[in-house]
Amino acid sequence: MRKATICIFSFIFLSLGILVAQDGHSDNNHSHGTEASHEHHDGDGHDHKEDHSHDAHDGKHDHGAESHNHDDHDHGHDHHGDAHGDNHGDHGHHHHCECGSAHHEYNAGEVAFHHIMDANQFHLFGDYYVPLPCMLKSDDGFKFMLSSSFGNSGHGNGAYAVDRYVMVHGTVMRITDPNFPMGKVEVGCYGHEEKEKDGKVLPHYTVEYKGKCLELHEKSTLDGGVLGGGITSFYDFSITKNVFSMLLAFVIMFFMFTRAAKGYVTRKGMAPKGIQSLLEVVITFIRDEVAVPFLGHKADKFLPYLLSVFFFILGLNLLGQIPFFPGSGNVTGSLSVTAVLAIFTFILTTINGNKHYWEHIVWMPGVPAWVKIILTPVEIMGMFIKPLTLMLRLFANITAGHIVLIIFVSLIFIFGGAPTATEAGTTGGSILGTVMAVPLTMFMMAIELLVAFIQAFVFCILSAAYFSAAVEEAHH
Amino acid sequence: MTGTLAAIGAGLAVLGAGIGIGNIGGKAMEAIARQPEAAGDIRSNMILMAALIEGAALIAIILAFFIK
Numbered sequence: 001m002r003k004a005t006i007c008i009f010s011f012i013f014l015s016l017g018i019l020v021a022q023d024g025h026s027d028n029n030h031s032h033g034t035e036a037s038h039e040h041h042d043g044d045g046h047d048h049k050e051d052h053s054h055d056a057h058d059g060k061h062d063h064g065a066e067s068h069n070h071d072d073h074d075h076g077h078d079h080h081g082d083a084h085g086d087n088h089g090d091h092g093h094h095h096h097c098e099c100g101s102a103h104h105e106y107n108a109g110e111v112a113f114h115h116i117m118d119a120n121q122f123h124l125f126g127d128y129y130v131p132l133p134c135m136l137k138s139d140d141g142f143k144f145m146l147s148s149s150f151g152n153s154g155h156g157n158g159a160y161a162v163d164r165y166v167m168v169h170g171t172v173m174r175i176t177d178p179n180f181p182m183g184k185v186e187v188g189c190y191g192h193e194e195k196e197k198d199g200k201v202l203p204h205y206t207v208e209y210k211g212k213c214l215e216l217h218e219k220s221t222l223d224g225g226v227l228g229g230g231i232t233s234f235y236d237f238s239i240t241k242n243v244f245s246m247l248l249a250f251v252i253m254f255f256m257f258t259r260a261a262k263g264y265v266t267r268k269g270m271a272p273k274g275i276q277s278l279l280e281v282v283i284t285f286i287r288d289e290v291a292v293p294f295l296g297h298k299a300d301k302f303l304p305y306l307l308s309v310f311f312f313i314l315g316l317n318l319l320g321q322i323p324f325f326p327g328s329g330n331v332t333g334s335l336s337v338t339a340v341l342a343i344f345t346f347i348l349t350t351i352n353g354n355k356h357y358w359e360h361i362v363w364m365p366g367v368p369a370w371v372k373i374i375l376t377p378v379e380i381m382g383m384f385i386k387p388l389t390l391m392l393r394l395f396a397n398i399t400a401g402h403i404v405l406i407i408f409v410s411l412i413f414i415f416g417g418a419p420t421a422t423e424a425g426t427t428g429g430s431i432l433g434t435v436m437a438v439p440l441t442m443f444m445m446a447i448e449l450l451v452a453f454i455q456a457f458v459f460c461i462l463s464a465a466y467f468s469a470a471v472e473e474a475h476h
Numbered sequence: 477m478t479g480t481l482a483a484i485g486a487g488l489a490v491l492g493a494g495i496g497i498g499n500i501g502g503k504a505m506e507a508i509a510r511q512p513e514a515a516g517d518i519r520s521n522m523i524l525m526a527a528l529i530e531g532a533a534l535i536a537i538i539l540a541f542f543i544k
Binding site for chain 2: 289290293388389390392393396454457458461462465
């Protein structure tokens with residue numbers, strides 16, 4: 001019975017995929033202009049083909065730099081590369097935008113990267129978005145609005161600038177030009193290229209307004225430039241997609257747990273019922289398999305934290321598994337979130353550390369003095385590396401899962417070779433890609449379900465292990 | 477060029493972690509086969525150890541990402 005259901009579902013899924021793919025093919029026939037280059041995906045020796053098709057296009061702009069651009073392209077470089085630094089050299093390629101926006105061919109890596117980023121609006125499907133509140137702070141003061149006030153010009157780009165703020169690919173950015181008018185102003189297309197600065201390749205965004213390319217600032221980040229961010233002209237305190245997901249997880253869990261807790265009062269002494277029986281199993285598992293073995297009689301002190309962190313991570317992992325609206329947020333795959341969780345563990349370890357713990361870090365007993373000199377810096381580094389790995393493990397596992405899923409879904413379009421999903425109004429795909437993508441995606445979804453539990457468990461068990469090292473009594 | 481080298485480095489890190497986690501898994505299976513009654517303990521320790529090894533590999537991968 002169960003097998004039959006799975007078969008039926010996969011069949012429906014597969015047929016839908018094929019329908020989408022075929023629809024895309026018929027659409028391609030109507031496509032024109034820059035899309036002509038997609039033919040190069042079909043044959044081998046496509047390098048030459050692509051060059052030719054572009055040359056035909058760029059006819060009048062035929063100079064050295066052009067062909068160099070396309071060479072770069074063929075070798076699999078990101079097509080936002082510095083090759084497009086010359087905004088005006090590529091009219092044939094970007095005939096509709098002055099600012100070097102290069103969204104013409106399907107780039108699975110870029111789609112995946114975009115998916116794992118936080119956003120100021122929630123993508124439903126096509127060009128439909130759930131607006132989220134924006135709270136922005138700049139030198140001009142606070143600005144509160146809904147992300148829908150930016151309008152929509154396709155692909156998560158806003159059609160208007162509101163008080164110099166614009167929406168680029170679902171993210172709010174700010175026009176740096178102080179002469180730009182305040183209020184709601186219609187703007188043109190958005191450009192995106194990568195510029196090298198201090199040896200790092202950083203994204204550089206521009207927006208077209210009255211034929212000029214105006215520079216955009218991304219929101220301020222507190223990474224001090226390590227991750228390519230820094231303090232810019234504005235701060236973003238918005239309820240973003242990730243914040244929304246966290247609030248949703250909070251609400252869901254609040255109701256689940258208060259209901260379960262009430263069950264213990266109203267049905268005292270009786271067998272658990274409903275949601276209570278689901279949660280009781282997990283809670284006792286964390287207590288008996290994680291907290292007690294590591295922390296012994298001190299387990300009760302740390303159990304609330306361990307349970308909170310476990311259910312928070314598990315809830316958000318599972319929410320992120322849902323591929324559509326209320327889910328799909330990559331919250332536990334966001335460094336900021338995992339960093340905060342890891343910092344909690346670090347603080348709890350540090351403030352609960354007893355004499356024994358500090359002694360083992362600063363002046364390890366029972367080893368010769370010259371070893372102590374080497375050991376102390378290593379132990380002090382270890383203090384910080386522990387939460388660091390905690391942070392990176394969760395981040396990398398969840399992010400990698402999301403990326404792999406998107407890449408598998410992208411197979412449909414990669415094999416279709418169509419300029420899809422980045423070009424408004426066209427959808428393209430291939431039957432071959434769909435046949436491959438569907439089982440691979442289902443397989444990966446199942447793996448990710450497992451990873452969702454394992455990572456929540458691992459974060460919890462490692463936190464417990466660090467606490468246990470901090471509160472352990474001397475026994476020698 | 478540095479990007480390629482970073483990618484090779486990340487690959488090597490994963491290779492090491494793969495061997496490590498493979499060893500843990502194999503030994504854990506052996507241990508469970510020898511003492512099935514300790515399966516629960518062995519399993520949670522196995523996951524813990526795998527997570528620790530994974531941590532080292534992840535640091536290498538993240539560094540490789542940022543070095544380019």
